[in-house]
Amino acid sequence: MATKKNPPARSEKNGLISVFRRGDIFTRLSFIIFGAANMAHKQIIKGTVYLVIEAAYIVYMAVGGVHNLIMLTTLGTRQQGMAFNEATGIVEMVQGDNSMLILLWGVVTCVLTFAMIALWIVQIYSGDLARRTEAEGKKPLTFVQDVRELFDSHIYRLLLAIPVAGLLVFTVMPLIYMILMAFTNYDQTHQPPGNLFTWVGLENFRALISSGADLSATFWPVLGWTIVWGFVATFSCYFGGMILAMIINSKGIRGKKIWRTIFVITMAIPSFISLLVVRTMLGDKGIINVLLQQLGFTSGALPFLTDVTWARCTVIIVNLWVGIPVTMLMVTGILMNIPDDLYESARIDGASPVMQFVKITFPYMWFITTPYLISNLIGNFNNFGVIYFLTGGAPSSLQYYKGAGKTDLLVTWLYKLTRDSKDFNLAATIGIVIFVISAAFSLYSYSRSKSMQEEESFQ
Amino acid sequence: MKKFAATVLALATALSLVACGGGGTGSGGDATAAQGGTAAPQSDAPAGQGAEATPEAINLKVWIPEEEMELTQQLCAAFDEAHPEWTITYDISVTGIDESVNSLETDPELAADVMQVPSGSVAQCVNEGLLLPITYDIDNVKSLYGEGAVSAVTGDDGYIYALPFSPNSFFMYYNKDMYTEDEVQSLETMMAKDLGDGVYNFSCDMTNSWYIESWFFAAGCTLFGENGTDPTQCDFNSEAGVAATKYIIDLVNNPKYIEDGDGLAGTLMKEGTLGAMCSGTWAMGDPSDPTSLSGALGDKLGAVPLPTVVINGKESRLSNFADYKTIAVKSSTTQPLAAQMLAEWLANADSQLARYEDPAVQATPTALSLMDNEKLANDFATAALLAQTEYATPQPNIPQIANYWTPMQTLGESICLRNEVNDANIQETLDKVVSDILSTGLTG
C-alpha cells in the first residue's frame, strides 16, 4: 500500500469541541463555512466542493426545504373543498393540501438535512487533518492524491458511493415514510387528496393491541404459516438445489451443460407467468386433473389449490420447481471453489461419498451461504410473488379477518388490507411489527453465524 | 478527508432533490395559483355561449379503452365543431376502464381530465376527492338516463360524479338446442331437465362476489339498508339470507351444475356440454370468429335475463348488481368546464348510439331515448342486458362497499370449493360474513 495516514494519537481528544479549541481561525470558520479550513490549507478543490454543496443545501432549504419541514408538523391544514363558480355556472374543486406528499417531502428534507450534518462533521475533521498535516511540516494530500487513494486504500468509498446513494434515496427514504405512516390516521376515511390525515401518535399500536379476537385470530395463524412457509421453502430449495448441483457436477455425468440448460429453461420463463400457468394446470378442470382422471389415477378432481392442506403443500412444491434451479445455479459456482485436495485426502482416508458430503461439502457450503440463507429466509417470509400469483392467499377462510386466506403470508395479507380497505396506517403498523421481528431474528442469527464470526477462515 | 464518497453522494442527492422539494410542497402552495389562473380565462368564455370571443387554446387529456380509440377521435372532432370558443389539443391515450382508477390514484396530476370508470369505483374515488362533480346543465343531462343509472353515480352529497353510458352486468346465455325460451325463465325448470350424459345444465361463478349476491337479493335481502346508503346495515344473515345460502348449497352440489371461473363455462358452452351460463356482453366475441362464443354457437346462442328461483316458497327473479360504465372528470383538472362538457358530450345519446354501432365497441346504451331503437331490440344480447338491468339492484354507492367483496367471495369459496357450510353452521357463517362486511377497520 502506497501511503498510510497516521491516525491521531489515541491520547489526544478528538471530539468536535476539542477540534474547535485547538484549531486555528480557519478550522473554527469551517464550523460555519464548509471547506474553509481545507481551502486555507492548500486543499482548494476539495474545499470548494464542500462549499458548493453547502450553498446548494442552503438554496434548497430556502426554496422549499424549510416549508417542507413546517408542513410536516401538521401534514397539511387546507382541506379540499368545492366552490360554485358563478362565471361558468359550475361547481369547481378547490384543491387542498395533500398529506401524503407533505409527509414524503418532509421525509426527504429530513434525510437531506441529516446527510448535511454528516457532511458538516466530515469536513470539519478533514479541515483539521489538513491543518495538522501542514503544522507537522508535511504537505496535505492534493486533490489528485485524494483521487488516487480512492482507487486504493479508500476503494470502499469509491465502490460504495453509488450503491449507498441509491439505497438512501429509493430504500431508506421510502422506509422512513412507511414507518411514519403508522403514526398517522391514514385510513379509509382519510384518503388524500380529498381528505387530510394527521399525526395520531401511538394510537394505531394501541388499537392493534386492544383490537378484539378478530384480528389476533388472523394475525397469529398467519404469522405461524408465514414462519413454517419461510423455513420449509428456504431449506427445501436450498438442499434440493445443492443435491441437484452435486449430481450434475459429479464425475461421470456427461452433458453437464445440457442438463444445466434444461433446468435454467424453467428460470427463463418469468416466474409470474409460470405461476399463473401452473395455477391453471392445477385447477379443478386444469390439465393435471384432466390427465390424472383420463389416465386412471384418480376418479375425481384433486383439490390442489382449494383444500387448505393440499394448497399449502402445493405452494411449497411449486416453489421447489421455481427455486431449485436458482439454487442449483448458485451452488454450482461455489462447489467449483471447494479445493480438490480436501476431497483427495478424504478419499485416501476412505470416506464414503455421503461422509464427504457431511464432512466437507456441506460445512463449506453452509459456511459460505449462511448470510444468503438468512436473507433468503427473510425473502421467503416476504415472498409476495409466489403466493400472490399462485393462490392469491386462497383458500380464504371465514375464520380470518375480512377473508384473509389460509396460504396468505403476512405480506400478502397486508397487501389485501391496503387494497381492499386502504387502511395504510394499520398496514404500516403491522408492517413495523413484522419488520422488528424479522430484523431482530436476522441480526441475531447473523451475528451468531460462523461465517460472520470467522469470516476469514477459508481464505 | 474523512468520507469523500459520502460527500459526493450527499451532493448528488441534494442537487437532484432540490427540484422535487419545490414541486412537492407546491401541491398546496401552487394550487391556489393554479385555481386563480384557470378561473380567470374561464370568465372570459362563459359557458359556451360567448362564441364571439377569440378561441381559447386548451389541452384535454382523455383515457379510453383500446377499442374506442378511433371512435373517440371522431367524437372529439365533432365536439370541436360544436364549440368554436375553444381550440382544444387532445391527448387521447389508452387506459382501460379497469385500469383508470388505479392510475388516477397513483398520479392524479398526470391522469386524464376525462376518463372511463366503473360505477362501482365512483364512491371510492369520490371519497378520495379524485372526481369533479358534474354540474354543468345537469338537469338536462340527468333526464337522459333512467333512475337506476343516475342513482349509481350519485354521491352521498347529492352531486352526480360520473355519467353512465353503458350498463355493465351479466345475464344468462343459453343453448337454444337444449332449452326453450319458456324453460329458461325458471332455474328450477332448467335444472330439472335431463340434457344427457356429460352435459351440464347451468353454470355461474359463485366464488365471485359480483355474481353470488343475486340469490340474496332474490330472497329479499338488502345490503346497506333499503337505499344502500347505510353502512351499518346488512341483513344477509337474516332468515331470507339463510334460505338463499341453502339454495346456493343445493345448487352447487347438484351434479348438473358446474362452477364457472377463468372462462371455463364459455369453453363448455362452445363444446356443447353446457346448457346455460351467466356472463356479460364481453363474452360474445366476434360472430365471424369460429372460436368465439357467438361464432361457435351461431344461431343456437340465446340470451335472456337471469331466471327466477323459488326461495322460501316464494318465486322471484335473480337480481344482480346494476353496474355501469361511466365517464368521469378528475377533480384536479385545470379545465373543469371544458372537461365536463366533453364528458357530457361523450356520454350523450348520439355518442352512445355511435358506440353501439361501432363494430369494435358495441357498448349497450343507457339513454332512455334510444330504448325504442329497433336495432337494439333485435340484438338478443343487448336486449337481455337491458331487460336484466330492470331486475337489477343498484350497487350501493358508499365507500363501505369496499368491505363487501372479500367476505362474500370467501363465502362462495367455502360453499363451492370446500363444502364447509352446512345446516349446522350456516347461521354462524353468515353472521361472520355480515360482521366482516360491516366492520370499520381498527380505529373506526
Added chain:
Amino acid sequence: MMKKAVIGLRQQYLPYALGFSALGIVGMFLPLASVGGKSVSVLSGVLAAFSGGSPFSWLLPAAAALAIASLALGIQNVFRPTVAGARIWVLAAALNAAAMTVLLFAGKSVVDGLGLLPGSFMVRNFGAGYWLMLAASFILLVLVMRAAKLNVGYIVLTILAIIWLFPILWIFLTALRKETGYYVGYFIPRGFTLDNFVNLFNNASVLPFGRWYVNTLIVAGCGCLINAAIILSVAFVLSRTRFKGRTTFMKILMIIGMFPGFMSMLAVYNILKGLGLNQSLLALIVVGAAGAAMGYHVCKGFFDTIPKALDEAATLDGASRWQIFTRITIPLSKPIAIYTLLTNFLGAWSDYIFPSMLFGDQQSNYTVAVGLYWMTDFRRIDSYYTQFAAGALVVALPIVILFICLQRFYVEGLSGSVKG
C-alpha cells in the same frame, strides 16, 4: 463364475442384477391387473396385444420382450463379462424401465383398449405382477449401471428433467394450439398453428408486443450490467477490504430490505417523479440499480473463499486495490459473475408489480411483463391465452440463449485457476 476381473466393470454387482432381471420375469406370470374380482396376467395381456387394441398396446409386449432380452444379456454378462456387453445390458434395462413407467400412465388406455377386463380401469387396479416388474426394472437398472461404472445420477436427472419440463411442454403446446381458450380438456392440441407467435408481433395497434420486447431487452441489458457491477463492487469491498463501520453496514443492508416493498411503491413513484424520471424506462433501471446492493451475499461468500495470499502477493507487486479487483478477483469469479448477471437479467422480464404502476398510460414504455399480465384480465384471457403462452416462450428465448453463451465461462472453478 467370475474368473478374471474386467477393467471398467464392477463385477460384484452383476449376479444381483441378474437376480432382479429374473424377478422381473417372474412378475410376468403374476396378475397384471384386476377389476371387480376378475384378473388378468401379464402374459395374457401380451398375447391379447397382438390382436389389436389401443395404440399403446404394443407397450406390453415391448416391455416383456425387453425383460426377456435383459435376462438373456444378464446371463451372457455374468458368464462372460465385457464392457460393451454391460453397456448393451444397461440400454436394455433402461428401455425396460422406461416402458414400464410409460405403462403406468398408459395403463388405462392399454387395459381398456384390449377389453380384457370389465368396467373402467384405474391405476390402483394394477396387480402384483405389474408392480413387481416396475420395481425390479428400476433396481435392475441401478445395479447394471453401477456394474458398468455409469453414474446412477442419470436416472435421477432424467426423472427430474421430465418433471421440470412438463409445465414448459404444456406452455409450448398451448403456444402452438390452434383453438383458443383457457381451459381445454385434453393435452395434445387438436390443431397446430404458428399464428399465436405471428399475432403477437402483428397486432401493434392494440398490443405493441415488439415494442415492449425491445423495451424489456433494453432494461434487462442495461440493468443486468449495472446491477452486476454494483453487486460485485459491494461484495468485493465487504469481502476483501476492512474499514470502520463495515459490519454495521452489512447489518443495515440486511435489514432495510425487510419492510414490505409494495407499501413503498407510491413513495418511490413520487420520488422518481421529483427526479423527473417517472413513466420512463430509465426509472426501472435506476430503481433496480438502487436496490441491487442488497443482493451481495452470494458474491461475498464466493469472494471469501479466494485465498488472501493472492491479494497480498499482488500488493507486494505494487498493485492497487482497484487492480486487484479488476485483474484478480473478477477473473477468478466467473461462475458467480455469470450467476449474478443472469439473475439480474431475469429480473426485468419477470418484474410486474412495480412497472405496472410506474408506466401509467404510457403504453409504449411497457415491459413485456406488464403487457403479458394485461392479457390475463378475465375478459381477455379466453381469447389471449394461447398468445400469452407464445409470449412466455418468446420471453424465455433471450435468457436461454444468454445462458448457453455464458456457460462456456461458467465451468472452470477456482481450484483449477489458482493451481494452474
